[in-house]
Amino acid sequence: MTADVVVAGRVRRARHWRLTVSILAVAVVVAFALSLMIGRTFYGPEEVLRVIAGQTVPGASFTVGVLRLPRAVLGMLVGFAFGLAGVTFQTMLRNALAAPDIIGISSGASAAAVFAIVVLQVSSATTASVLAIVAALVTAALIYVLAYKDGIVGTRLILIGIGISAILKSLVSYMIIRAAAWDLQTAMRWLTGSLNGATWSRALPLAVAIAVFTPVLLGQARHLDLLRLGDDTAAALGVRVGRTRLVVILAAVALIAFATAAAGPVAFVALLSGPIAARIVGSAGSLLVPAGLVGALLVLVSDLIAQYAFGTRYPVGVITGVVGALYLVFLLVRVNRSGGSL
Amino acid sequence: MTTLVAPQRSSDVATPRRPVTARLAWLGVVAVALLLAAVASVAFGSRVVSLHEIVSAFTGAEDGIGQAAVLGRLPRTILALLVGATLGLAGTVLQAVTRNPLADPQVLGITSGASLFVVAAIAFIGLSSPMAYIWVAIAGATVAALFVYAIGSLGRGGPTPLKLALAGAATSAAFTALVSAILLPRIEVMDDFRFWEIGGVGGATYAKVALVAPFLAVGTLICLVSARGLNALALGDDVAAGLGERVLRTRLVAAAGAFILCGAATAVAGPIGFVGLVVPHACRLLVGVDHRWLLPCSALVGATLLTVADVVGRVVARPSEVDVGIVTALVGAPVFIAIVRRLKVRAL
Numbered sequence: 001m002t003a004d005v006v007v008a009g010r011v012r013r014a015r016h017w018r019l020t021v022s023i024l025a026v027a028v029v030v031a032f033a034l035s036l037m038i039g040r041t042f043y044g045p046e047e048v049l050r051v052i053a054g055q056t057v058p059g060a061s062f063t064v065g066v067l068r069l070p071r072a073v074l075g076m077l078v079g080f081a082f083g084l085a086g087v088t089f090q091t092m093l094r095n096a097l098a099a100p101d102i103i104g105i106s107s108g109a110s111a112a113a114v115f116a117i118v119v120l121q122v123s124s125a126t127t128a129s130v131l132a133i134v135a136a137l138v139t140a141a142l143i144y145v146l147a148y149k150d151g152i153v154g155t156r157l158i159l160i161g162i163g164i165s166a167i168l169k170s171l172v173s174y175m176i177i178r179a180a181a182w183d184l185q186t187a188m189r190w191l192t193g194s195l196n197g198a199t200w201s202r203a204l205p206l207a208v209a210i211a212v213f214t215p216v217l218l219g220q221a222r223h224l225d226l227l228r229l230g231d232d233t234a235a236a237l238g239v240r241v242g243r244t245r246l247v248v249i250l251a252a253v254a255l256i257a258f259a260t261a262a263a264g265p266v267a268f269v270a271l272l273s274g275p276i277a278a279r280i281v282g283s284a285g286s287l288l289v290p291a292g293l294v295g296a297l298l299v300l301v302s303d304l305i306a307q308y309a310f311g312t313r314y315p316v317g318v319i320t321g322v323v324g325a326l327y328l329v330f331l332l333v334r335v336n337r338s339g340g341s342l
Numbered sequence: 343m344t345t346l347v348a349p350q351r352s353s354d355v356a357t358p359r360r361p362v363t364a365r366l367a368w369l370g371v372v373a374v375a376l377l378l379a380a381v382a383s384v385a386f387g388s389r390v391v392s393l394h395e396i397v398s399a400f401t402g403a404e405d406g407i408g409q410a411a412v413l414g415r416l417p418r419t420i421l422a423l424l425v426g427a428t429l430g431l432a433g434t435v436l437q438a439v440t441r442n443p444l445a446d447p448q449v450l451g452i453t454s455g456a457s458l459f460v461v462a463a464i465a466f467i468g469l470s471s472p473m474a475y476i477w478v479a480i481a482g483a484t485v486a487a488l489f490v491y492a493i494g495s496l497g498r499g500g501p502t503p504l505k506l507a508l509a510g511a512a513t514s515a516a517f518t519a520l521v522s523a524i525l526l527p528r529i530e531v532m533d534d535f536r537f538w539e540i541g542g543v544g545g546a547t548y549a550k551v552a553l554v555a556p557f558l559a560v561g562t563l564i565c566l567v568s569a570r571g572l573n574a575l576a577l578g579d580d581v582a583a584g585l586g587e588r589v590l591r592t593r594l595v596a597a598a599g600a601f602i603l604c605g606a607a608t609a610v611a612g613p614i615g616f617v618g619l620v621v622p623h624a625c626r627l628l629v630g631v632d633h634r635w636l637l638p639c640s641a642l643v644g645a646t647l648l649t650v651a652d653v654v655g656r657v658v659a660r661p662s663e664v665d666v667g668i669v670t671a672l673v674g675a676p677v678f679i680a681i682v683r684r685l686k687v688r689a690l
Contacts, residue, residue, distance in 0.1 A: 102512050149683060156682060156685075159444065159678075160683075162507050163675045163679040166449075166616070166671055167676070170675075174665070174668045192519075267519050314526060317522075318519055324512070325517070332496070
């Protein structure tokens, strides 16, 4: 009797999860399509499809095929990577504010890229990206090592991350203030996060990284959920806590590194996606995929707003940052009303 | 849930109070260091000027490079001393008010609030009087501090060091995004701001010093008057209330003093981080935890630290300069990390 109830509940929750994830996926596709169609010139769905199919359409071939398509694809990938990695960190560290960009992991990538552009005068975007990826991994390793003292404690990891990111940010400021005006433009992309100048060569490495590391994270999803109960409980339930945490951190940091190298640290996407996904999905199942989809949606929609809603074309990171500010206010209002916990 | 707790300070329980003579001796040592730092700040700069020329500038030689250097470096030194003292004091008060060993105007996002308000005021209401900058910066500092404290207090466990630091980092990030949103379409504001936001005392003039001095005096006075109350707060809210301390009022008054200091310092020198974090920890080692000693000591140590940092910044990258905010971050953040590593983790 009780078993039936449990099974029925499980089936219902699984159905709910599938439904919400499908809806999210459809929303991402719609946003993707819109960002191909909308712009200074509007192209209908038919023209866009013909361009994607490889036909030559006067005007649209260039605008959609060369400008909008790589941009939309990159936006989607970056959003997915940040969303997935963000919710991973939030779950593992059990804190809604402990997103990778807040605890300093992407600041390593930014600092390295700015260093490459301003000091080394590197002109190829690929070299800067490679340096950014390496630096993000090194930064994460450094934070991990410094936080290691009789094992890893999430609290210490977060605080040390904040300290490291303060050092890196001050180095970036030093370089920025000395940058020549023409370098400044390129360097700024690495500080706010922007999809400007998106090309296939920038999107491709990120796509590969997502293809490699998403399965790794999904494979650890169950263990990750158990980690939410606390390290001791998780260990008692058969999770090898240290190993799970290391694998998860490696995969998530790699995603962050590649995404940051491709588009800069798009502010708050990693922080916002998890909580939004949790509100949509509820406790029905794993948050990893929904958070990735929410991240993709967030970046695509924010980029549309950033490009066309104002007189100035903003980098997408500015809009997501403003959304993040609103989210913090919302967090205050909601918790003050309902007495929930952070 | 996991939180960090401060390690029991040696003077909390077992050890007897530090003798007054020892404290006085330490204050004397710090004062001498301060004097040396001030002398160094006038003597050394990004441009090498011989001591002889500097001395002759003071003794009334009319012309020469010595006089030019002194004219530039004297107000700069005074401003560095004032801002350093201010930040040290504000940091100590913030750590006492939040009972948080990691509190610092920058870590808590207070300086980012001051930046945001100043930029918004320049961009939207065309604010241009330096006096108005200070008021706006104080307002921004206050709003940001309350915002961060509110977010950091959400949920179970109240405002732990971890939650406050995270809330501060997140708020800083959000405010930075707002600042870019305001600045990007306005190139002319952007270039001024690029230099202001780093934090430095390079552009010091006597006019600036005179302008900010009254604010610093008021803030300092409020903080010093709260010393006794802060001592009571250190025992925990319940005990403090039991001893007849009006906990909320003490907290608000002391915090208001700290906000005035932070806002005014940020308005003249830009956001300078980690002085407020490092100084209280150093001073507790020197004079113990009694705020009646701790506060004056932090002012002296803060002034010394910032002046030394400024001198170092001028000397290391000759002929250009490294702004003092960058030097303090490079020195202060490792200390922050060291403090975090020392904190004990208690699983509740």
